[in-house]
Amino acid sequence: MSYQLPGLPDMEYLDRKKRTFFDQIYIKEIGRGVLITSRHFFRNLWKWLTFRKGGVVILYPEETRPDMSPNNRGRHVLVQRTDGSSRCVACKMCATVCPASCITIEAEESEDPIIQKRPAVFEIDMSRCIFCGFCVEACPVDAIRMVASTEKLVGYNRFKMVYDKELLLNWNKIVNDDVVHGYNP
Amino acid sequence: MESSFLGINTVTFITNFLLATAVFLFMFMMGAVMSWSERKQSAQLQDRIGANRASIPLPGGKKFAMWGFINNLADAIKCLIKEDFKPKAYDLLMYNLAIFFAFIPAVLAVAVVPFAGVVKPAELFQAWYLNWIPLLPEYFTNNLPDFSFRVQVANLNVGLLFIFAVGGINVFGAILAGWSSNNKFSMMGGMRAASQMISYEVSMGLSLLGLIFIYGQVDMWELVQSQQNLAWGWLPKWGIFMQPVAFFLFLAAAIAENKRMPFDLPEAESEIISGYFTEYSGFKMLLFMFAEFIEIVFVAVIVSTLFFGGFSVPYLTDVGFQWPWGGFTALSHASVVILQLLSFTFKVLFFCWLLQQMRWSLPRFRYDQLMSLGWKILLPLSVLNLIVTVLIVALGGF
Numbered sequence: 001m002s003y004q005l006p007g008l009p010d011m012e013y014l015d016r017k018k019r020t021f022f023d024q025i026y027i028k029e030i031g032r033g034v035l036i037t038s039r040h041f042f043r044n045l046w047k048w049l050t051f052r053k054g055g056v057v058i059l060y061p062e063e064t065r066p067d068m069s070p071n072n073r074g075r076h077v078l079v080q081r082t083d084g085s086s087r088c089v090a091c092k093m094c095a096t097v098c099p100a101s102c103i104t105i106e107a108e109e110s111e112d113p114i115i116q117k118r119p120a121v122f123e124i125d126m127s128r129c130i131f132c133g134f135c136v137e138a139c140p141v142d143a144i145r146m147v148a149s150t151e152k153l154v155g156y157n158r159f160k161m162v163y164d165k166e167l168l169l170n171w172n173k174i175v176n177d178d179v180v181h182g183y184n185p
Numbered sequence: 186m187e188s189s190f191l192g193i194n195t196v197t198f199i200t201n202f203l204l205a206t207a208v209f210l211f212m213f214m215m216g217a218v219m220s221w222s223e224r225k226q227s228a229q230l231q232d233r234i235g236a237n238r239a240s241i242p243l244p245g246g247k248k249f250a251m252w253g254f255i256n257n258l259a260d261a262i263k264c265l266i267k268e269d270f271k272p273k274a275y276d277l278l279m280y281n282l283a284i285f286f287a288f289i290p291a292v293l294a295v296a297v298v299p300f301a302g303v304v305k306p307a308e309l310f311q312a313w314y315l316n317w318i319p320l321l322p323e324y325f326t327n328n329l330p331d332f333s334f335r336v337q338v339a340n341l342n343v344g345l346l347f348i349f350a351v352g353g354i355n356v357f358g359a360i361l362a363g364w365s366s367n368n369k370f371s372m373m374g375g376m377r378a379a380s381q382m383i384s385y386e387v388s389m390g391l392s393l394l395g396l397i398f399i400y401g402q403v404d405m406w407e408l409v410q411s412q413q414n415l416a417w418g419w420l421p422k423w424g425i426f427m428q429p430v431a432f433f434l435f436l437a438a439a440i441a442e443n444k445r446m447p448f449d450l451p452e453a454e455s456e457i458i459s460g461y462f463t464e465y466s467g468f469k470m471l472l473f474m475f476a477e478f479i480e481i482v483f484v485a486v487i488v489s490t491l492f493f494g495g496f497s498v499p500y501l502t503d504v505g506f507q508w509p510w511g512g513f514t515a516l517s518h519a520s521v522v523i524l525q526l527l528s529f530t531f532k533v534l535f536f537c538w539l540l541q542q543m544r545w546s547l548p549r550f551r552y553d554q555l556m557s558l559g560w561k562i563l564l565p566l567s568v569l570n571l572i573v574t575v576l577i578v579a580l581g582g583f
Contacts, residue, residue, distance in 0.1 A: 024562060027433055033546040034539070041230040041542065048229070055232045 061154045072148040073131045076124050078168040079143050086169055087143040090119040094135035094144055102128035103135060122165040127158045147171065196332060205338045208300065212292050212479055217257055219478035219537060225253050226538070227545045260471065267467040272367050275464065279365035284469055287358025288476040291483040294351040297344035297405050298486055301336035301496045301525040302503070305518060312519035336496075336526070337406060344405035345397070348487065349390060352442070356382040358476070359444070359451060359461045366464035374460025377552070378451035382442055384559040389438035391567040392431040395574035396491060399427050409495035419509040421499045424492035430570045432492045434563055439488065440540065441559065443480035447547040450555055485536035493532050496525040 022028070044054030058065055068074075079087045090107035108120035135144050155161045221236075228235025239259040240250035249255065271280065307330045309315065310322035325332065341347050356379055363375015397403055400411045414422045425432050441448035452460030462473040489495060500506050501524060505516040516524070550558065 021562075024558075026558075030543065030547060034542050037230040037542055037546040040232060041226065044229040044232060053234070054229060055234050057232075057234050059234065059237075 060150075061152070064149065064151050068148050068150070070148050072150070073133045073136075073146045074150040075147045075153055075171060076126075076129070076135070076163070076168060077145050077147055077171040078122065078165065079145055080169055084169075086119060086122065086165065087141055088119050088122060089115065089141055089143070090117045090122075091140060093138040093140065097134045097138040099132060099134065100128045100130050102126075119165060122168065123162050124168065125162045126153060127155075127161040196329060197334070200334050201338065204334075204336065205296070208295055208338050209292060211300075212295055212482060215482040215533070215537070216475050216479040219481055219541070220257055220260075220475065221254055222537070222541055223478070224256065226541050230542070230545055261468075264468045264471040269469070270464075270466040272464045274367045276365035276367070279361045283358050283362035283365060284465075284472050284476075285358075286354060286361060288472055288479070290351045290354045290358075291476065291479045294348045295483060295486055296338040297341050297347050298490050299335060299337040299406050299409055299495060300529055301522050303333050303335055304522055305333040307332065308518040309522065310519075312517045315519055335406065336522075340406065342402075342404045345393065345403040345408070345491075348405075349386075352483075353386060355442070355480070356386075362465065362473070363461035366461070368464050370457040370459075371461050371463045373457045374451045374453075374463065377457075378444060378461055381444070381448065381450060381555060381559070384556065385438045385441040385448075385563070388434060388559065388563040388567045389442060391564070391571055392428075392434035392438060393491065394571050395428045395431050396424055398571075398574055398578050405490060405495075409490060409497055412494040413497045415500075415509070421494055421497070423494045428492070428570070428574065430566065431574075432488075434567045434570065435492070436488060437558075438563060439484040440543070441555070443477065443484055445477070445481065445540065446544040447550050448555060449549050450552055453549060481537055481540050482533065485533045485540060488536050489529065489532035495532075496529040498524050498528045501525070 047054040081087055088105075090105055092105050092107075095101075095103040095105050102125040104121060104123040104125075105119050106121040107117050110116055110118040131146075133146060136146055225235040227233075236253035236256040237250055239253070239256040240248035241255060243249050306321070306325040310318060310325060316322055339347075359378030359382070360375045363371045363373070363378065366372075396408070400408055402408060402411075412421065412423050416422050416426070420426055444451050452462070457463070462470060465473060500508055501516075501521065503518075503521060505521070506512075506514040508514070
């Protein structure tokens with residue numbers, strides 16, 4: 001298409017080819033478009049027929065990405081002391097900073113006079129969590145961390161998605177993953 | 186043999202009834218397949234997987250998903266139990282009538298399309314793979330040795346005109362739905378559908394006139410029969426070889442007729458929500474969608490019948506293959522009928538696939554582009570095609 005301004009010599013302001021009549025009946029371009037999509041279609045169909053997965057998607061609850069970033073904010077875990085109890089001192093800083101208000105903590109007195117406080121109840125409502133990682137940043141004793149894995153984080157029942165202290169402490173019975181580092185913002 | 190029901194021969198009545206049921210079911214099954222392939226085919230060509238979650242749980246923890254077919258079932262159940270929302274000031278009669286206008290014509294028009302050649306039941310059941318059927322072979326050989334029927338529901342000698350007449354009703358569905366919903370978006374969609382379908386019907390009819398001139402009839406059966414003839418002894422006289430330009434014109438006009446991409450203007454989601462069926466919900470919406478899918482099948486049926494020889498297989502006669510190099514392969518009657526049925530189904534499936542592929546490959550036209558394509562390009566081309574065809578026919582070609 002050419003645009004001519006008054007008082008100026010003939011200029012093509014856009015480097016665009018003029019469409020001929022043959023272009024405008026679109027048969028060639030439609031043919032090209034259908035060929036491109038057909039190539040994808042038949043490639044994926046052939047993969048499907050030979051029992052491979054056509055397409056590039058990951059069927060989430062069954063599969064997880066193998067190339068997940070180690071910094072990915074996934075499942076919450078509670079870090080254990082050497083005796084297996086939680087490192088949490090029930091200061092409720094994570095519950096305060098949580099923008100989705102999904103952390104519930106009830107404190108109780110610890111037998112150990114040095115520790116003083118420990119959580120009687122530590123629940124995270126995973127159906128409300130937005131995976132912002134603020135709780136991990138807020139924790140003064142590095143008690144809560146996030147694993148990269150997002151495996152088995154789904155559920156059909158929202159009440160079963162409230163994870164209690166036992167589940168958060170014994171997370172590696174559910175997920176085959178290793179956590180050695182905290183979430184690093 | 187002498188028994189009759191309402192003055193019709195009983196066997197003829199039963200045959201026609203079964204045929205009509207079979208064709209009706211064929212269209213519905215194909216409609217279901219299309220609504221499945223709308224999801225699955227689009228997913229495949231976009232490198233996705235597509236619907237595969239809706240499933241029936243089986244004992245043993247397995248899930249019966251049937252590659253997403255169960256999703257159709259889930260859709261139907263969901264649409265049945267949803268609220269049937271109606272706009273406050275809708276037109277009761279027209280609102281409900283519109284669905285039938287949209288739904289029935291496509292199913293009705295297939296009645297004149299032949300699905301296979303002449304079937305002689307007495308001979309049919311002689312084949313080694315059919316003679317295990319109890320009762321029927323003996324019944325037909327003993328009582329009706331000469332009985333034969335065409336695999337075509339209505340044997341009309343104005344078949345093509347009937348298709349156009351019934352197909353023309355389709356536009357009322359869109360207009361009525363748009364008008365009676367009492368919604369601006371619906372109205373826009375209805376008006377767009379009306380102008381688009383009426384514009385493209387002109388070039389659709391004109392592009393087929395060439396075929397009528399060449400074959401000299403509008404009877405669908407005879408059209409298919411004359412496409413079985415050979416030109417120069419080897420090329421079947423299919424419409425695509427006789428009228429290649431008309432094929433592209435007809436295909437474009439037919440896609441515009443059933444309001445699919447790239448002529449998706451009447452229900453352009455990004456502009457007018459859902460067009461003329463914006464205000465339909467639940468099962469009524471499903472029926473509109475289903476009507477659209479059945480129309481794709483209908484277009485595929487018409488294109489394969491008129492341009493690709495319908496049920497005819499190249500070089501296949503009633504008794505076997507008569508090869509162009511002089512050889513002959515004898516086939517039983519049942520094999521011939523099955524080959525013809527398979528050939529027709531294959532052609533229909535291919536065109537359904539092609540139409541879906543085009544729908545998912547192309548962007549939508551702008552409305553003025555749509556109109557100028559219809560009136561300034563398709564119409565002159567089809568008139569030109571007609572003139573050239575008429576000249577060639579008059580000069581003794583074909």
